[in-house]
Amino acid sequence: MDLKQVAVDRYGSRDELVQRGVWRGELYRYADTDKGRGWLWKALIAEEQANNGNQFDKRHQMHVRRLTPPAVPKLTAPLEKPVIELDLRRLNDAELLQPEVQKTLLELMIRVLTIHNWTYKQGFHELLGTIWLQLREPNSTMTVFEKMMEQVVPIFYNETRLAQWEKHIFAPLLKVCSPILHDQLYREGNHTNLLWLLRWTRVLFLRELPMDYVLVIWDHILTGTYPIETLLSGIIVVLLLNVYGELSHPECDDDDLVEILLNYNESVSSLVDSAELCRMGSRLVELWFLQDVNSLRMICNTFLKLRFNVNQVDNNNS
Amino acid sequence: MSGLRTVSASSGNGKSYDSIMKILLIGDSGVGKSCLLVRFVDDKFNPSFITTIGIDFKIKTVDINGKKIKLQLWDTAGQERFRTITTAYYRGAMGIILVYDVTDERTFSNIRQWFKTVNEHANDDAQLLLVGNKSDMDTRTVTYEQGEALAKELGIPFIESSAKNDDNVNEIFFTLAKLIQEKIDNDKLAGGSGAGKEGNININSGNNASSKNACCN
Numbered sequence: 001m002d003l004k005q006v007a008v009d010r011y012g013s014r015d016e017l018v019q020r021g022v023w024r025g026e027l028y029r030y031a032d033t034d035k036g037r038g039w040l041w042k043a044l045i046a047e048e049q050a051n052n053g054n055q056f057d058k059r060h061q062m063h064v065r066r067l068t069p070p071a072v073p074k075l076t077a078p079l080e081k082p083v084i085e086l087d088l089r090r091l092n093d094a095e096l097l098q099p100e101v102q103k104t105l106l107e108l109m110i111r112v113l114t115i116h117n118w119t120y121k122q123g124f125h126e127l128l129g130t131i132w133l134q135l136r137e138p139n140s141t142m143t144v145f146e147k148m149m150e151q152v153v154p155i156f157y158n159e160t161r162l163a164q165w166e167k168h169i170f171a172p173l174l175k176v177c178s179p180i181l182h183d184q185l186y187r188e189g190n191h192t193n194l195l196w197l198l199r200w201t202r203v204l205f206l207r208e209l210p211m212d213y214v215l216v217i218w219d220h221i222l223t224g225t226y227p228i229e230t231l232l233s234g235i236i237v238v239l240l241l242n243v244y245g246e247l248s249h250p251e252c253d254d255d256d257l258v259e260i261l262l263n264y265n266e267s268v269s270s271l272v273d274s275a276e277l278c279r280m281g282s283r284l285v286e287l288w289f290l291q292d293v294n295s296l297r298m299i300c301n302t303f304l305k306l307r308f309n310v311n312q313v314d315n316n317n318s
Numbered sequence: 319m320s321g322l323r324t325v326s327a328s329s330g331n332g333k334s335y336d337s338i339m340k341i342l343l344i345g346d347s348g349v350g351k352s353c354l355l356v357r358f359v360d361d362k363f364n365p366s367f368i369t370t371i372g373i374d375f376k377i378k379t380v381d382i383n384g385k386k387i388k389l390q391l392w393d394t395a396g397q398e399r400f401r402t403i404t405t406a407y408y409r410g411a412m413g414i415i416l417v418y419d420v421t422d423e424r425t426f427s428n429i430r431q432w433f434k435t436v437n438e439h440a441n442d443d444a445q446l447l448l449v450g451n452k453s454d455m456d457t458r459t460v461t462y463e464q465g466e467a468l469a470k471e472l473g474i475p476f477i478e479s480s481a482k483n484d485d486n487v488n489e490i491f492f493t494l495a496k497l498i499q500e501k502i503d504n505d506k507l508a509g510g511s512g513a514g515k516e517g518n519i520n521i522n523s524g525n526n527a528s529s530k531n532a533c534c535n
Contacts, residue, residue: 083397086348087369097366122347122397123371159402194403198372207371255338255390262375 003027003036007043014043018223023282025275027219033212033274037219038135041144044222078113080120081106087125096129105132108142112149121157123202124149130206134215148204148221151228156201166197170233176293177237177284177300180248180312184257185240191254196261201232208239208264209271216274226285234281234288241303243267244310270307335379335388339498340410341491342440344432345417346425347396350451353481354417355393358491363482370395373404380492382499389495408439413447413494418460420450420478426460426468433472445501446474447494454480 001009006027011017021027022044078084088096088105095101105128113120128145135141155161171193175182185193199207204221205214217235221228240247246260246267260267272280280303287296304310343351352367352374359376374393379386392411394404408414416432418425429448436446450465452458462478469476475493479486 083347090348090366090369092366092368122369122395125369126371162403192403192406195373195407198403203371259375259377262373 001031002039003031003033004039005036006031007036007040017043018225022219022223023225023279025279028216028275033216037215038137038140040219041131041134041222042140044219045140045143045147076114077110078120080113081110083122084109084120084125087122088129091125091129093129093133095133101132104138105129108138108145112142112146116146116149116153118149118153118157121153121202123157123199126203126206127152130211130214144222147224148218151221151224152202152204155229156198162198162201163194165229165233166194169229170197170236173230173233173284173288173296174237174240176288176296178241178244178304178312181240181244184247184252189254191258193261195258196264197236199262200236200264204232205235209274210265213271213274213277217278220278220282226282230285230288231282234284235277236281237284237300238272238277238280238303239264239268241300242271242307244304244312245308272303272307335386337385337502338388338390339412339495340390340392341413341415341494342392342394342408342411343415343417344394344436345396345449346419346422346428346432349396349417349419349422349425350481351396351415351417352393354415354449354451354479354487354490355391357481357484357487359391361484363484365482373407378491380495382492382495385499387495387499389491391491405435405439408436408444409441411440411444412498413445414440415447415449415490415494416474417449417451418465419452420460420465421452421455421457423459426450426464429468429472443501445494445497446472447490447497448472448474448476449490450476450478452480452482453478453485454483 007017007021010026010030011021017027027033027040085102085106088102088109091097096105105125109120109124109128112118127148128141131144131148132141135144155165171182171186174185205217209217220231225231243260243264246252247257249256252260271277280299283299284296287299301312304312343355345351347369350367352370353363353365355374355376356362356364356367359378370393372395376391376393377388378391379388381387392407394407414436416429416436418429420426433446436444448465448469450460450462465478466476475497477486477490477493479490481487
């Protein structure tokens with residue numbers, strides 16, 4: 001059964017769908033997750049659509065009673081238009097390369113950039129293209145794209161904020177969950193973890209994980225239960241635990257680390273199930289908010305023991 | 319190219335090499351940096367290669383004059399010229415390949431800007447190489463002579479290439495690797511005096527001898 005059928009059969013409300021279906025992972029146990037994602041995303045954001053419409057309509061409505069002409073954003077081609085066109089032409093899916101789809105994606109991109117006053121960054125186009133492939137309709141594509149980008153752009157497409165996120169959220173969480181991996185990734189050396197974190201976060205794992213995994217993660221992001229910066233930290237920690245053996249190898253130097261993490265899809269040999277990945281990632285986030293260090297460490301130690309028969313012993317006890 | 323041959327392409331953690339060379343590819347979006355890299359490492363070509371996000375990384379081990387050299391090839395996103403994370407990575411590069419598209423004059427004009435960025439962020443002794451890619455295309459707007467003249471002006475070697483037809487792709491990487499290796503060897507012989515950190519050619523020195531030797535086509 002596809003996602004729509006399972007959702008309709010099992011859940012009476014959107015909240016149930018979100019809490020039980022998505023966050024407890026029930027939906028992914030019963031449904032063929034390749035089918036019905038467009039419907040699911042429409043359902044997940046339906047409330048917002050019904051109440052607000054997309055950002056363009058909302059802003060337009062705000063000015064209906066004004067006597068002066070409404071300040072509807074003027075859609076002008078951004079300076080980055082040639083790069084956007086080039087990037088759209090390089091999307092990795094034949095359907096996205098159809099001329100009419102290219103035209104629509106370009107219009108949507110320019111509209112969203114104009115409304116939000118964002119500067120185009122490479123990576124926006126892949127998120128938009130992936131969303132289009134699930135929905136294949138401009139209005140809902142724009143709504144989902146905006147919802148996604150409003151979370152992603154301010155943090156992960158801003159180098160200063162990205163570095164702050166790494167320093168204050170991601171690295172401390174990793175240190176608690178796996179001091180050994182933390183020490184390995186943050187030892188003295190010439191590399192920066194931002195090199196791989198930049199791509200992992202900007203295109204939300206599109207280059208690192210299979211598409212069905214990515215879309216399950218995006219289901220969680222779209223329901224917005226946790227701040228994206230902490231949710232992604234939890235998910236990334238779990239993904240790193242999945243390559244614990246490779247990363248903690250005594251001969252693994254700075255270059256090997258970056259090589260493994262920039263080629264994660266080739267490095268990982270056994271990947272935890274996508275719903276489990278999100279469930280564990282979100283559990284880490286909950287415990288992080290509670291500052292329950294012992295439970296965080298225990299979950300990660302258990303994960304490593306059960307999956308890889310690894311006993312994570314550290315000397316820091318931090 | 320005598321004395322140079324490919325040993326292997328590897329993404330593993332093996333340490334079967336004599337030394338490492340870190341090489342960076344830079345240039346505007348769409349000039350074919352990733353295509354050159356994929357052609358060199360995997361011997362494949364895809365005309366609509368996906369956009370690089372931030373930075374990418376490939377490894378190839380080659381044999382240069384009997385030494386196994388592990389080439390670390392860093393592929394940067396064209397839009398990242400002004401970004402601190404990726405430009406920070408220029409610092410440790412022993413070789414930097416500046417790529418433009420011979421069918422797009424804008425990308426050729428921007429080489430001066432890329433060169434300036436390199437001067438600001440890279441080691442003074444990094445070895446540079448200018449590459450005009452897509453030489454197979456009949457919509458060329460930048461002549462070979464223009465490329466050669468710019469390379470001469472900047473004091474760096476020049477090669478035209480086609481990732482699509484596999485023209486001069488190996489030559490790009492082998493030329494640069496060989497220049498780096500020769501510089502290292504020369505510095506060793508000279509006892510390291512007067513050499514830079516990595517023992518390479520000063521990019522501002524206008525080393526035209528290198529340019530002449532490396533010009534192809």
